[in-house]
Amino acid sequence: MSDPEAPVPGPEEAGAPAAEAPAGSAAEEAAAPPETAEPAPPPPPGPPRRDGTRLVVLPASRLRRQSRRDFFLFGAGAAAAAAVFYGLLPDDTRANLLTEGQREFLDSLEGRIGFSAKRRENVLNRALTFDDDVAEAIYSPGRLVRTFRKSDRTPVPNNYAGETPDPDYVPDWTLEVEGLASGKKETFTIGDLLSRFRRHEQVTRLCCVEGWSAIGWWGGLRFADFLEAHPPAPDAKWAKLESSVNLDSDGDPDPYFVSIDLPTARHPQTLLATHQDGRPLSVEHGAPLRLLAPMKLGLKNIKAITKIVYSEAEPPDYWNLQGYSKYDGI
Amino acid sequence: MAAEISPREEEAPPEETRTVVVQHHPLVRISHWLNVPILLMMILSGLSIYWASPVLKHAPDPATGNTDYLADAGTWAAAHLPGQRRFPRPQNWFYDHFSLGHGILAEALRLHWFFAYLFMANGLLYLAGLFLGRGWRALVPRPRDAGGALAMVRYYAGVVPAKVLRRPWPHPPVEEKYNALQKLGYLSMPVAGALAVATGWAIHKPAQLGWLERLFGGYDRARLWHFLLLVLFAGFVIPHVVLVAADGWDTFRSMVVGWSARRRGEGSDERP
Numbered sequence: 282m283s284d285p286e287a288p289v290p291g292p293e294e295a296g297a298p299a300a301e302a303p304a305g306s307a308a309e310e311a312a313a314p315p316e317t318a319e320p321a322p323p324p325p326p327g328p329p330r331r332d333g334t335r336l337v338v339l340p341a342s343r344l345r346r347q348s349r350r351d352f353f354l355f356g357a358g359a360a361a362a363a364a365v366f367y368g369l370l371p372d373d374t375r376a377n378l379l380t381e382g383q384r385e386f387l388d389s390l391e392g393r394i395g396f397s398a399k400r401r402e403n404v405l406n407r408a409l410t411f412d413d414d415v416a417e418a419i420y421s422p423g424r425l426v427r428t429f430r431k432s433d434r435t436p437v438p439n440n441y442a443g444e445t446p447d448p449d450y451v452p453d454w455t456l457e458v459e460g461l462a463s464g465k466k467e468t469f470t471i472g473d474l475l476s477r478f479r480r481h482e483q484v485t486r487l488c489c490v491e492g493w494s495a496i497g498w499w500g501g502l503r504f505a506d507f508l509e510a511h512p513p514a515p516d517a518k519w520a521k522l523e524s525s526v527n528l529d530s531d532g533d534p535d536p537y538f539v540s541i542d543l544p545t546a547r548h549p550q551t552l553l554a555t556h557q558d559g560r561p562l563s564v565e566h567g568a569p570l571r572l573l574a575p576m577k578l579g580l581k582n583i584k585a586i587t588k589i590v591y592s593e594a595e596p597p598d599y600w601n602l603q604g605y606s607k608y609d610g611i
Numbered sequence: 612m613a614a615e616i617s618p619r620e621e622e623a624p625p626e627e628t629r630t631v632v633v634q635h636h637p638l639v640r641i642s643h644w645l646n647v648p649i650l651l652m653m654i655l656s657g658l659s660i661y662w663a664s665p666v667l668k669h670a671p672d673p674a675t676g677n678t679d680y681l682a683d684a685g686t687w688a689a690a691h692l693p694g695q696r697r698f699p700r701p702q703n704w705f706y707d708h709f710s711l712g713h714g715i716l717a718e719a720l721r722l723h724w725f726f727a728y729l730f731m732a733n734g735l736l737y738l739a740g741l742f743l744g745r746g747w748r749a750l751v752p753r754p755r756d757a758g759g760a761l762a763m764v765r766y767y768a769g770v771v772p773a774k775v776l777r778r779p780w781p782h783p784p785v786e787e788k789y790n791a792l793q794k795l796g797y798l799s800m801p802v803a804g805a806l807a808v809a810t811g812w813a814i815h816k817p818a819q820l821g822w823l824e825r826l827f828g829g830y831d832r833a834r835l836w837h838f839l840l841l842v843l844f845a846g847f848v849i850p851h852v853v854l855v856a857a858d859g860w861d862t863f864r865s866m867v868v869g870w871s872a873r874r875r876g877e878g879s880d881e882r883p
Contacts (some may be wrong), residue, residue, distance in 0.1 A: 332787035333748030334632045336874070341627040344870075351868045352642030354643070362648045369652070369725075372719040376712040387700055406719075419819050426818040452647035486830070491716065494830050576818045605715030611818045 368396040369404065413608035420610050422544050426575045429484045429496050437487065437557070439497040439565035441536070443529040446585065448564045450526045456570060460591030462512045471569040475555060477510070478502035483550060485575040487582060488611050490600075498574050500556030505547045513543070513591035520546050521596035522572055523588040539583045539600040540607060541574065543591075550575055553586070578609040631870040636744020640866055649733055650848075652726040653807075654841055658710030659719035666831075666838045681705045684783035727811060734804050741800060741801075750798040751789040759783065759791025767792075796847060803843050810837040 283369040330336075367375075369389050375384050391397075439445060480500050488494045512584060513520070522540045529535035552573040553560060562568040567584025574581055579598050590596065601607035633642070658681075665679035676681065685705030689698040698704050706713040713721070741747045756764060762783040775778030783790065813833040815822040827833035855862050865871040 318737065332789070333746060334634050334788050336630055336632045337633055337870070338628050341629045344629055348868045350866070353639075355867045357645065362645075366648045366652065371715050371722075372710055373715050374655075374716070377707050377712050405725060406729065407723040409721050412724045416816065416819070419816065421819070422821065427821050454731075486817075488830065489664065490720070492660065492666075492814075492834060499868065541694035584753060604721065606720075611816050 288594075289587050290495075330400070357403045364391065364394060364396070369401055372398070403575055406603045409606050411611070413606055416608055417445055418608040420576070422548060424559055426454070426485055426550055429486065431498055433496050434484065434558075435494075435496045437497045437566065438493075440489065440579065441527070441565070441584065443527065443535055444525040444532045445565055448568070450585070451564065451568050454569055454587070455586075456586060458511060458590075459588070460514055460517055462514050463506070464514075464562065467511060471555065474502060474507075474553070474570065478506050480556070481552060482556075483573075483575075484554065485550060485573070487573075487575065487579040489579040490525050490609070492603060498558050499552060499554045500559065501552035501554035501570075501573065503549065504551045504553050504572075504574075505549060507553055508543070508547060514593075517591035518543055519595050521590045521592065522583045522586050523590070524567075524583055524585045525587045526585050537583055538597065539572070539578075539581045540596045541581065545577060546573055548574070548576060576610060577604075578611055581609050592610075629872070630874065631704060631872055632788075632874055633870050634865050635869045636740040636746055638736050638740025639744055639746055640869055641803040642733045642740060643866055645729075645733045645736075648845060649726050649730050652722060653730055654844065655709075655711045656719040656723040656726065659707060659712060659715055660723060661838065662706045662710065662713050663716045666834050667791065675702065677702060687875075698754075730804070731808055734808065736800070737801065750794060752794060752798060756791035756794055760795055761791035763790050775825075796851070800841070800847060803840050807837065807844075810834075810840065813837075825839075 288435065347433075367387060372450045375387075379387070423575045456472060456474070457472075458469070461467060481503055482498065482500045484496060486496045488496050520543060521538055522541060523536060523538040525536050526535075527535050527537040554567075554571050554573040555569060557563070557566055562571060564585075567586075570586050571584040572582050572586060593608070598607045599608075615801075623718045661681070662679075665681060667680045668678040669680060671678050674681075677686075682705060685703060685708075686701040688708075689695045689701035690703040698707075702712040711719050741750075766780070766783055770780055804837065809823060810827055810833050812820055813827050814830060814837060815825045817830050817833075824830055824833055827836050861871055861873055
C-alpha cells in the first residue's frame with residue numbers, strides 16, 4: 282500500500298520511499314492560488330498534530346490513483362488470504378462447513394494455485410518443527426521444574442489412551458534395554474531396579490496436551506543414574522521407550538512408544554518412577570515402572586515401560602505419528 | 612522554485628487539489644487487515660483446543676457426564692434455534708459452529724502454533740507502524756478521557772431510542788482522531804494482544820517459563836486469562852465492525868488508503 286504522506290516535506294520523511302512526485306511539489310501546489318473548487322484556501326500542511334494525524338494537500342487525480350491502487354492491493358491481499366486460510370483448514374472443518382459439491386469446487390480451485398493436502402501437512406509440520414526448535418532453544422538442562430508441597434497434590438487421572446491393561450502383566454514384568462555401550466541386551470526385574478538404585482521423591486506437575494494438569498507425588502530412580510550405571514552406545518542421542526502392554530479403546534494390543542532425547546533423560550527431575558504417594562505404582566498409573574519427565578507434556582510420560590532402546594537417529598513417537606509435536610517440551 | 616513552477620502553470624490550469632487527513636501508516640493498515648484471518652484462525656483453533664479440556668467447568672451432568680458450559684450452550688442452541696433440531700450431536704453444536712470442529716486437537720494445535728507466530732510477527736509490524744506513523748499519539752489516554760468515554764457510552768445507549776422518538780441526540784464533540792471511547796478501545800487491543808501472547812507462552816511452556824505462569828497466578832489461571840482475552844477480542848470485534856459500518860465509507864476507506872476526508876477538530880489544531 283502506498284503512503285500518501287510521502288510528498289509532504291518534513292524531517293521525518295527523509296528516509297521515505299521515493300514518491301512519484303518530486304519532493305516539494307505538494308507544498309508548491311498548496312501554495313498555488315486558490316482557484317480550486319474549495320471556497321477557503323486549505324490550511325498549509327503543518328507539523329503532525331497532537332493526535333498523530335497530519336493534513337496533506339494532494340492533487341485530486343493523484344489521490345484517486347493511489348486509492349485505486351490501494352483498493353486493488355487490498356482486494357488481491359484478501360483473495361490471497363482467503364485462499365491460504367481455506368487451504369490450511371482441516372478436512373473435518375471443511376466437511377462441517379460445506380457440502381461435498383462445494384468442497385470439490387473449492388478444492389479444485391485450490392489445486393490450480395498449487396494447494397494440496399500434502400502441502401498443507403508440510404506447512405503445518407514446518408510450523409510445528411519451528412515451535413519445537415524454539416522450545417529446544419529455551420530449554421536449559423540445569424533448570425529445575427517447579428516442585429510443590431505434598432498438600433498441593435491433585436487427583437492424577439488415569440489417562441491411558443485406550444483401556445487400562447489387565448494387571449496380569451505385572452508379576453512377569455521385565456525391562457529390556459538395547460543399544461548399550463556393552464553391545465549386549467540387558468534385562469532387569471523391578472527388584473533389580475529398586476535394590477540397585479537410590480529412590481528419589483518429588484512432587485511435580487504433569488501437563489497434558491489437552492490442557493489439564495495434575496500434581497503428583499512421585500518416587501523412583503533417576504534416569505540419569507540408570508544411564509550412568511548402564512551407559513548407552515557412545516553415539517546414542519535418543520531413547521525410545523516402549524510399552525508392549527498398552528491397549529486401544531477396544532481392548533486390543535496397541536503398543537505405545539515415545540522418543541526421549543538423552544539430555545531430557547539426564548535431567549535430574551526425570552525419573553523412572555516406581556512409586557506414587559509413597560506406594561508402588563498402581564496399574565492405572567503404569568505399574569511397575571513409568572517415565573516421569575515433568576519438563577515434557579504428559580503424553581511423553583509413558584506408563585508400564587517394557588523396553589528402552591538407545592539410538593543415534595531419532596526414533597518414532599506414538600503421538601507424533603498422529604500429528605502432535607514430537608518434542609513436547611514445556 | 613517559483614521560477615520552475617510558473618511555466619507549467621501557463622501550460623495547464625492548476626490541478627484540483629484535496630486536503631485530507633493522513634491517519635494510518637501503511638504498516639498499521641497492513642497489520643490491521645492481516646489480523647482478520649490471523650485472529651479468526653487463532654479463535655477457531657483455540658476453541659477446538661478448548662474442547663479437549665474446557666476451562667469453564669461445572670459438576671458432571673448426571674445424564675451425559677458433561678462438565679463443559681460451552682457444550683451446554685451448544686445443546687441449548689441445537690434444541691432451540693430454528694432448523695437445528697436434527698443436529699446429530701447437540702453437545703458438539705457449539706464447537707462445530709464456532710471452532711474448527713470437535714475432536715481435532717492435533718490439527719488445531721498445529722494451526723494455533725502456526726498462527727500464533729504469525730500473530731506475534733504481525734503485532735511487531737503493527738507496533739512498528741504505530742511508531743513510524745505517530746499513530747500512538749492518538750492512543751495515549753488522558754484523565755479527561757474517562758468522562759469522554761462515559762459520554763460516548765451514554766450517546767450509544769440513547770442513539771437508537773432518540774432516532775425512534777425523533778429527538779435530537781447530538782454526538783459528543785470529537786476534537787481528535789478518535790473519541791475517548793474509541794481511544795480506549797483501540798488502546799486495549801495491543802494491550803490484549805500482548806497479554807494473549809504472554810498468557811499463551813505461559814501455558815505453552817509452563818516449565819521453562821515458570822515465572823510467566825506464576826505472573827498470571829498459575830497454570831489454570833493463565834488458561835482462564837487466555838480464554839477471557841478471547842472473549843475480550845470478540846467483545847471488541849463485534850461492536851467495532853458494527854460501528855465502522857454505521858460510521859460509513861470514509862472510516863472504512865481510511866484503513867485501506869490511510870487518509871480520511873473528514874477534517875475533525877480543525878479548531879484544536881491552532882492550539883500551540
